[in-house]
Amino acid sequence: MHSPPPTTTRRSISEGAEELLGREVPILDLGFVQPIDYMGNDFDIVQAARVSYGPSTRKVHDDRGLLRYLMRHRHTTPFEMCEVKFRCKMPIFVARQWIRHRTANVNEMSLRYTEAPDEFYVPALEDISIQAKDNKQGRDGEAIDPAIRAEVARLMRANQEETYAIYQRLAGELGIARELARSVLPVSLYTQWIWKIDLHNLLHFLSLRLDPHAQLEIRLYAEAMAAFTRAWVPLASEAFDDYRRQALALSRLEVAALGRILGGEDEASACEAAGLKGRELREFTAKLAAIRG
Amino acid sequence: MHSPPPTTTRRSISEGAEELLGREVPILDLGFVQPIDYMGNDFDIVQAARVSYGPSTRKVHDDRGLLRYLMRHRHTTPFEMCEVKFRCKMPIFVARQWIRHRTANVNEMSLRYTEAPDEFYVPALEDISIQAKDNKQGRDGEAIDPAIRAEVARLMRANQEETYAIYQRLAGELGIARELARSVLPVSLYTQWIWKIDLHNLLHFLSLRLDPHAQLEIRLYAEAMAAFTRAWVPLASEAFDDYRRQALALSRLEVAALGRILGGEDEASACEAAGLKGRELREFTAKLAAIRG
Amino acid sequence: MHSPPPTTTRRSISEGAEELLGREVPILDLGFVQPIDYMGNDFDIVQAARVSYGPSTRKVHDDRGLLRYLMRHRHTTPFEMCEVKFRCKMPIFVARQWIRHRTANVNEMSLRYTEAPDEFYVPALEDISIQAKDNKQGRDGEAIDPAIRAEVARLMRANQEETYAIYQRLAGELGIARELARSVLPVSLYTQWIWKIDLHNLLHFLSLRLDPHAQLEIRLYAEAMAAFTRAWVPLASEAFDDYRRQALALSRLEVAALGRILGGEDEASACEAAGLKGRELREFTAKLAAIRG
């Protein structure tokens, strides 16, 4: 998308967003995130809240204070008053995780209508890891023999080439219906879409997909969108960081254990008295370590 | 809202929308609809569709043709790529019908936070009608004694004044909690909100609320929003008119009857043979009259 | 609703829910909550999760453990697999707060179709309170002159009677269209609806409407639904209590302050060093008191 000559508008503007509009941020080997339009800015969030709470909130809160109050107390509807639109390109397996976020608008490339391009994801060598043992869903951090990484990449690439040749034989030479021929294509194939979402739901998406438990590949897309969001609505992003991203939730049992620790009990006996054990105990121990810094 | 000095942007612009942004359209005695922001234009709808269908659709369809094709065949997702935001003021009973459209974002004035203003809806004399007999939900078109209309307006106004005085006694002099005092206020009280919705869902709202069976009061708000929409996305609005607003749906039985009529049967026996009777027969007769023009 | 003779089914059953089905729980002076149907039980939540995570989760977690893990880590989709339907009767101002929860299905009594009954909410004397000073949205806890409470109730009741007489004059004697006549009716009028929602969204509703900041009147409805939920899905309710209702969220600054306190700093200087001040400081002080028990 070449940038058209800037135009004049009466709409709310975000200088930070304007700066980045139209710029493709490369992700993985062939993917990207490209912000293409937005609606609203930090001030529109505040203005929507003042419709609810009345002009007298002006005495109590300045704009930043009110916005932080909204985020802190989960008054989420004013954040729905901003909207953003991205063009994105990503492997199908990433798209499949992404689409689970239902409160969004999507137009995706259809392989019934168009022929699949020869574009597949192969992970960078350093991103090839073995299955984590302690975590059913993730990768292990441990070092892995470079020769194995190379073999993995080679196997993937070879399979992609062979599969794409079969796809071409089916959809091209034999003239088989595209909707059928595409069934051989792997979920490493790149797809594209335009994705539009309001800021509240985007932040919810980010809180899930920036999480260390999210798969690396989708996390990189989330990070690119988080970077745009910081430029677009800096106050909302800051509040999101302070009250959501870097916030810590303590369960009823954890609160009980913490109360005992603050009262002078040692950690082990406080946890036991509070009833924390097994996985929950390990989670609390990790939280305490994080709190202690 | 004073209009700020126009600013420069890289976003998609709609000249027609820009023209109307910020202008309050008065509705009823004290209400209004004011478009305050929008995202996207006709071309963005087309562009989103081309992401799905591939660039080769360019050979088959020009932009207007593709947009009309999408509307005709209910390919609705590209229309979700446009978004609009209105500030609106309306009686509570209108807001209660409006809020039933769930796929929208709303920030409404809260009477827990702010004191209710002395603003109530009294219908214009010519809008005061008696209950329709043939239609459980509507008003009768028949003429009505002007003295009765005047009495109705007088009764309403007097009740509003008296009720508002009680509200002031409760919330003002006695200092009762606003959330409690407001319970005396009638649904003719004006409320305000900011309402944001995507174009697909706006068109769905309009198709229901522009309908002659919708209550007059909400229909006037729908008309104001439809007028904005025509300026904002003229091609989408035209297609909406041709394929939705002025379209006609025929049921299985009606298709059967119409087939017989086209085959030369007279209307009465065609309807009977097709199994149309009672209310469905009356509905079909009305449709036929509309088709015959 | 009289209870029909119990019938046989192949569906998932919740004994606790069956017990309560059809029973009206009275709320306020004339309202009620009546559970009328449900789908799924605790085990269906677990079963849905095992579809995602595979049968091998059985080795790691028993049913209760897995369900608690899901709640703790906000794996929310399995909780959407249960659904519940209530018939409810409540004042319009309560219905207006309630309807803001959009992910639900609703069929509400329409005053366009039916004549309004003479049923209005008058708060019990002990629930009549003055406006809170430190809290723009709420009621004050402080004692209030019983004579004032009596006057408030009297004023409300008198206004309701007078207004209903006008409504009857308009809709009855004068034959004015119901949709117009109803505009005089206050938001204390009782309305009715059937409301259907999935368990995840119900728990979200409950977490907001059981909160002490929610208006007393809607809180009572939430409590009745929470009581049904405890009978219906006891394991999910218990997990909701432990990880949501009685959980505590600490912001980035609060985590920093707590770290210093755990390291031996005194509270005041820890808060100052962490940057907590004003309202956020007061909120943290209250949290610390809650943690200390």
Place this chain on the structure above:
Amino acid sequence: MHSPPPTTTRRSISEGAEELLGREVPILDLGFVQPIDYMGNDFDIVQAARVSYGPSTRKVHDDRGLLRYLMRHRHTTPFEMCEVKFRCKMPIFVARQWIRHRTANVNEMSLRYTEAPDEFYVPALEDISIQAKDNKQGRDGEAIDPAIRAEVARLMRANQEETYAIYQRLAGELGIARELARSVLPVSLYTQWIWKIDLHNLLHFLSLRLDPHAQLEIRLYAEAMAAFTRAWVPLASEAFDDYRRQALALSRLEVAALGRILGGEDEASACEAAGLKGRELREFTAKLAAIRG
């Protein structure tokens, strides 16, 4: 799922649904649709409508008449009062089309947690067709050389075997993280999910996916669910057929042309006078042929 001994309940029962609950309907070579739970029946739709319209609708409409009225006039909310849950197994490319229906609840098998089974879709020979020429998205009806069909199936199967061997080498022998290894798997791989949706949204899904333009593979799943729906809510299904499935929508131009034809004009000149041409003319001609039967 073995069938447990039938249990007693106070809930609304549908005899037709009970009959089919738990039975797997085989689809394609390895897929299935299995209804596992439901909420509500035809009568609950009617009962929800009577809450809105008041008991006096009983005089005007019997149950079937009211239900048909609701469907005919798109009063959709009472249909949301029924809910159904299916367990389904289908190729990933079918799941990708299916998931676009956002108003539903889903728990899908995750290949981050579990190892992919060796289950891939290979179309039956008679379903292997060439690309349609007049329809960018579909298959051609024309006969195709059986040898080509056999080759296509053979190529697909060989590629699936080879790819699965690579997957096993990656995820098995080399111990690569499952989330990464799965990227080689094709969209013909079978996945599973539990899918829950309300009746209104199910009917919308069916109206799109039973359409001849829907891809054959997903259409077969839609047909299985439509068959269950006929047993579960026979009156709603009948109304859906009469007023939606077999209904015909005429555009503004088509209404104009039909008016002229009914007035005696010949078809060609009526169409021209009404402004129908190109693709719209062909569509109208096909509709007229359908009407004439």
